Amino acid sequence: MRPGVGFTGGILDRADPLRGDPARLAEAFAHPQARGLLLEGLAPVIEGSRLATSPLPQDAQVEDYALLGMDATGPVFVSILKKELPHGAGLTPGVWDLQRTLEPEELAHYGGARSLVDWHARHAYCANCGNSTVAVRAGWSRKCGNCASEHFPRVDPVVIMLAEHEGKVLVGRQARFQPRQYSALAGFLEPGETIEEAVSRELWEEAGVRTTSVRYVMSQPWPFPSSLMMACIAPVESPELTLDTTELEDAMWVDRDAVRAGLAREEGAPFLAPMAVAIAHHLLRAWLEE
The missing domain is CATH 3.90.79 (Nucleoside Triphosphate Pyrophosphohydrolase)
Incomplete structure (x- = not known):
């Protein structure tokens, strides 16, 4: 199961x-x-x-x-x-x-x-x-x-998202990640933003891509210390990237075969997906099964 x-x-x-x-x-x-x-x-x-x-x-x-x-x-x-x-x-x-x-x-x-x-x-x-x-x-x-x-106890809203373009999604890594691990991009909501606006802003700021739409997929409480992760998928206009290197060490577009291998952590996979405890794992799987 x-x-x-x-x-x-x-x-x-x-x-x-x-x-x-x-x-x-x-x-x-x-x-x-x-x-x-x-x-x-x-x-x-x-x-x-x-x-x-x-x-x-x-x-x-x-x-x-x-x-x-x-x-x-x-x-x-x-x-x-x-x-x-x-x-x-x-x-x-x-x-x-x-x-x-x-x-x-x-x-x-x-x-x-x-x-x-x-x-x-x-x-x-x-x-x-x-x-x-x-x-x-x-x-x-x-x-x-x-x-x-x-x-009252606070909960910090965070968007976590996959940019999508022509059958591929964008995954990125930070320097603190384990070797070869990539994940969905993420960021905190700012005052006055909707979920959709935060997804669009974060993808533009971190990767230089413009969204054409945003669709919500699922959510997860993340108790480190107290976030609510709201997962989305966002088609974008172009695959050209301009990375914010203060946020991302690297990013790449991956197709369904690469995502499937990354989720299974196969030897030779182009990247390793996060473990199943993280919502990024399930967001990648949701995209794969669409």
């Missing part, structure tokens, strides 16, 4: 009505089957093909935990009392292999927990007045005790 897009497919009921109801939240926290998801820093603790959990400590305080949601067993929490964490933008060691280790829904739950824990660690102070904030709403918000401003 082909793996799905990584970090998608979570099955927890996020239990939003509990977040603003202190009595019901306390009841969930005291539930005999309530458990905490275990993290080592921002890395998952894995038992077999599942995330490790443990009963909540007897002296645990509800304000020190975020409610990830409910499943058939009971409530699932994660501690937000994390200090000296690695920077959340850095990839978790072994991330490319997590999809082969964890059940899909477990990987999705880990991604959400990782982003949430990291956000709390980075937002101890109010962006409005600079005073300390405290976790509220079951860990899904922080509130300033001075000016009462409320802050």
